[in-house]
Amino acid sequence: DAGVTQSPTHLIKTRGQQVTLRCSPKSGHDTVSWYQQALGQGPQFIFQYYEEEERQRGNFPDRFSGHQFPNYSSELNVNALLLGDSALYLCASSLGTPGSPLHFGNGTRLTVT
Amino acid sequence: AQKVTQAQTEISVVEKEDVTLDCVYETRDTTYYLFWYKQPPSGELVFLIRRNSFDEQNEISGRYSWNFQKSTSSFNFTITASQVVDSAVYFCALSEAGGYNKLIFGAGTRLAVHP
Numbered sequence: 001d002a003g004v005t006q007s008p009t010h011l012i013k014t015r016g017q018q019v020t021l022r023c024s025p026k027s028g029h030d031t032v033s034w035y036q037q038a039l040g041q042g043p044q045f046i047f048q049y050y051e052e053e054e055r056q057r058g059n060f061p062d063r064f065s066g067h068q069f070p071n072y073s074s075e076l077n078v079n080a081l082l083l084g085d086s087a088l089y090l091c092a093s094s095l096g097t098p099g100s101p102l103h104f105g106n107g108t109r110l111t112v113t
Numbered sequence: 114a115q116k117v118t119q120a121q122t123e124i125s126v127v128e129k130e131d132v133t134l135d136c137v138y139e140t141r142d143t144t145y146y147l148f149w150y151k152q153p154p155s156g157e158l159v160f161l162i163r164r165n166s167f168d169e170q171n172e173i174s175g176r177y178s179w180n181f182q183k184s185t186s187s188f189n190f191t192i193t194a195s196q197v198v199d200s201a202v203y204f205c206a207l208s209e210a211g212g213y214n215k216l217i218f219g220a221g222t223r224l225a226v227h228p
């Protein structure tokens with residue numbers, strides 16, 4: 001049973017560029033959330049997708065957008081990259097029931113130069 | 114407001130020592146969930162345990178044990194007889210019942226276990 005898979009593992013981009021990160025949820029999970037983890041900090045919630053809609057959003061600018069597909073996989077897009085966007089981006093999947101544990105992927109390490 | 118505080122930034126122990134990682138949380142909800150995750154150098158966050166706000170029973174799983182005390186808003190994690198493989202960053206997290214499982218994480222505690 002595959003867990004949460006993310007691609008790519010690493011990315012290097014230049015300021016102003018755009019990036020797309022991809023995530024496949026754990027089998028049976030219908031909810032996908034994205035988190036940003038800066039070096040030495042805890043993960044910060046970006047947004048969550050359920051039934052192909054953004055259900056909840058954290059305190060991130062509109063440059064961060066996403067999508068969920070009918071097979072529950074998801075993409076995170078970041079436009080107009082800033083140096084401060086350099087971080088580990090974690091995708092997590094879960095069931096929709098309250099208190100369901102989130103299962104995380106290995107993350108995508110994004111470096112903006 | 115929701116908040117999770119892990120006051121210990123780094124802890125260093127020698128193998129076989131017991132170590133306790135502290136977690137204090139803030140929430141106005143009466144129904145909430147608390148979690149511990151382990152993050153090894155590979156980066157993946159590994160789920161360790163979940164407690165709901167109505168269950169204050171302590172839990173033990175092998176060398177791991179958790180102490181949940183609502184009176185002090187704490188959810189501490191103890192590793193007994195630590196091993197080098199326990200070296201990682203450990204995160205405590207909170208989700209509220211109406212929050213669609215959105216996790217609020219603490220800053221994490223880096224545990225280094227030396228042989």
